[in-house]
Amino acid sequence: AQSVAQPEDQVNVAEGNPLTVKCTYSVSGNPYLFWYVQYPNRGLQFLLKYITGDNLVKGSYGFEAEFNKSQTSFHLKKPSALVSDSALYFCAVRPLLMDTGRRALTFGSGTRLQVQP
Amino acid sequence: EAEVAQSPRYKITEKSQAVAFWCDPISGHATLYWYRQILGQGPELLVQFQDESVVDDSQLPKDRFSAERLKGVDSTLKIQPAELGDSAMYLCASSSSRGSSYEQYFGPGTRLTVT
Numbered sequence: 001a002q003s004v005a006q007p008e009d010q011v012n013v014a015e016g017n018p019l020t021v022k023c024t025y026s027v028s029g030n031p032y033l034f035w036y037v038q039y040p041n042r043g044l045q046f047l048l049k050y051i052t053g054d055n056l057v058k059g060s061y062g063f064e065a066e067f068n069k070s071q072t073s074f075h076l077k078k079p080s081a082l083v084s085d086s087a088l089y090f091c092a093v094r095p096l097l098m099d100t101g102r103r104a105l106t107f108g109s110g111t112r113l114q115v116q117p
Numbered sequence: 118e119a120e121v122a123q124s125p126r127y128k129i130t131e132k133s134q135a136v137a138f139w140c141d142p143i144s145g146h147a148t149l150y151w152y153r154q155i156l157g158q159g160p161e162l163l164v165q166f167q168d169e170s171v172v173d174d175s176q177l178p179k180d181r182f183s184a185e186r187l188k189g190v191d192s193t194l195k196i197q198p199a200e201l202g203d204s205a206m207y208l209c210a211s212s213s214s215r216g217s218s219y220e221q222y223f224g225p226g227t228r229l230t231v232t
Binding site for chain 1: 121123148150157158159160161162165167172173208210212219220221222223224225226228
């Protein structure tokens with residue numbers, strides 16, 4: 001069974017500083033990896049994904065994430081944080097091969113990002 | 118930009134009552150998911166449809182929950198009877214089965230409060 005760990009419940013960063021939100025995963029075989037963001041009382045919004053290829057993937061709103069197979073990590077990063085980036089961030093994983101047709105994502109518990117002005 | 122629609126956005130019900138949620142996926146998306154998100158946790162799958170067929174309902178409490186997608190388009194999730202522990206956000210998502218598009222697109226959710 002697959003699992004995702006987000007070790008930090010909350011990350012605090014000053015506006016303009018770089019940010020990192022950590023994610024590690026466990027899955028059989030090669031993973032599909034995703035980051036989603038959730039604003040209060042809203043659904044999840046897709047940020048970026050890693051399927052194959054370049055380990056550094058770029059996504060929406062200036063976010064990027066680095067896939068590290070040896071460390072089974074997929075940390076979310078942004079060079080310069082904005083106050084508007086404050087939200088709840090979820091990492092998710094899905095195995096590459098699912099011959100049953102199952103495509104459900106397994107989510108981490110979420111990390112709240114607070115960007116201070 | 119196409120979006121997943123859900124209604125109602127908020128629902129308050131008393132325990133032992135029946136409640137139903139509706140979802141309309143992005144047009145053309147064959148795969149539809151219902152997730153439950155308890156406050157402070159990540160979403161967890163309840164049921165996955167491929168067209169009108171259930172692919173995965175292993176985590177659906179079938180004694181009280183039911184889901185259908187009769188024509189392979191919109192879907193309804195029902196709880197009967199509701200229990201206090203069912204208070205959560207119910208999220209619908211859809212994804213395309215074609216090409217290399219693997220991401221799921223989520224609706225705004227229905228926040229259920231059971232009193």
